[in-house]
Amino acid sequence: MELTIAICDDDKTHVEIIKEYINRTTIDYEPKIIEAYSGEELLELTKNMHIDVIFLDIEMKQLNGIETGKRIREMYEDTMIIFLTGYKNYALEAFQLESFQYIIKPITYEKFCDLIQKICTRFKEKEAYSSINKTFSFKIKEGIVRLKYEDIYYFERQGKKIYVSTQVGNYEFVDTLKSIEESLDKNIFLRCHQGFIVNIDKLSNIKDNQLMLSGIEQSIPISRKYKKDILYALEKKLFY
Template sequence: MKLNIAICDDDKAHVGIIKDYINKTNISYDTQIFEAYSGEEMLELIKNTHIDIIFLDIEMKELNGIETGKKIRETNEDTIIIFLTGYKDYALEAFQIESYQYIIKPITYEKFNILMQKILTRLKEINAYKNINNSFIFKAKDGIVRLKYKWIYYFEGQGKRVYVSSEVGNYDFIGTLKSVEISLNKNMFLRCHRGFIINTERLLNVKDNQIMLFDVEQLIPIGRKYKKDVLNVLEKKLFECNR
């Protein structure tokens, strides 16, 4: 698993300390560290990059850490936020944002290492939960079917039936595309047309008003009101590939 960690602090020396602590810590993941020196820079970073852990300083100019944390929470429910501060005054606000920890600076490596081991344990719990729940379960005519998200190409709605195209076969069941959309992982699936939901991990290209998916011959139409969302997802994936 790849682990993206961000440090956001307007004090470059403190960013360096936390970065050194991370590099000294035994982390059994492929880890990439990102640095941001303002709240605004942090918010720009998360637009195109999923961050698993953020060490976020509170006392920053213009957009402070509390306000930055609130904006991060609007779009990133699972990101673990650790607030860093020289004061105890912000504890209640940090708690309201559902931060994982609130640390008074300076922090020693010994304390940091203990904290990181707790965070890594928490991440394993989150990933174990996701592995269980990263499946779409439905009742087909031959019985109950469970498809892992990564197997699914797209869903197509036709009247009162939904058709599922996947790498392990094609299925259909009674239902609506709206109810399917509500149940899916929003980070992985995208409504691109009133009649289609695609797996964004399969997104290959967009040409005119059609989508090409990996390993899928059929071209998927794009509805006018969904085109901006589709292009944003494609741009994000191209950015991640070129990093």
């Protein structure tokens, strides 16, 4: 599984050090590294991208790390923020933002290895919690939306946005079907078309290459590429 990690520091040398540490360390996830050299740049990147972990410098020009962290926390309450600084006097503010760690520079590779293992442990705990509670989360203009798996009918790609149909309302948000497919439990959700992912538990029938879901009248197209998987899922639902 992919772990999206952002490094934000106005000193490129510090960014390169953290990036090199990440690449040297063996972890259980595939790291996707995002670089930003100001708080403003990081916030721009997070508009359309959920970031799992942020290494965030505090002393930066214009928008400092504390203010950047506040804005990140308003958008994503589950992002792990690790503050990196040469000063101790921001610790209280970092604590109030529920930061994961507050580290005084310079950080050695040995300390970083300990830190990255703690991050992975926390991430596994989040995954376990998510699997038990079976929810899917995404960001819209008004904030974070969390949907129970059992409430979701299907996801549909509409241009650069994703439309999700649910029992509790319909939503649009920016993401890709590929990213969504990778994050969902494949025992519950299946790709049935280049532009659709459906909840297997909602399957009721197939008619003329159209998929019928319990609870809604709209039919969902099935492409030849995915039809075999959908038929198998429907058979399991009906006969097992």
